[in-house]
Amino acid sequence: MTDIIFSSIIVDLKSAIETKTHPFRYFTLATSDFNSIPRLRTVVLRDVDDDLNMIVYTDERSKKIANIQANNRVSLLFYDQKRLLQITIKAKAEIITDEKVIQQIWKQIPERAKKDYTTELSPGREIQDPKEVDYLEGKHFFSAIKIIPARIEYLRLKRPNHIRVVFKKENGNWKGTYIVP
Structure with a gap:
């Protein structure tokens, strides 16, 4: 039975990439700052491979990059309100530094979305008015x-019994165990 649940997780995560309205498309990413204080933000799931490695995009000047460089342990939270389904993931994050890979991804981003990564000031900088944001040409x-x-x-709230399963990767394979909800 845990195999069926694990398969459903894979289907949900892969569907979130294809379907913009899927509840798992936007999820919460938690990092720790330099004072070990949790930092939460919503990010967009951009890709998932067969090993469930996920890709998100960001501005290289963002706090999440600095947080991950200092401590690469992260947590993710996905929630589907209609199904009362929560997926939490403990993971390691790696900043992709291969310039060929970055350029390949960059070419696939729609032109209107590229603007998000070309602001003159770094994310989080204080400004007086949103109209003050300036964008660079030819640089990202x-x-x-x-x-x-x-x-x-995996936690699914339902009656008569809630279902909670923990999956751990052992020797390259995911093993699931039911746990008390």
């Missing part, structure tokens, strides 16, 4: 983060 600060899961928890 695009970066991508690879997230490598180590532990996945």
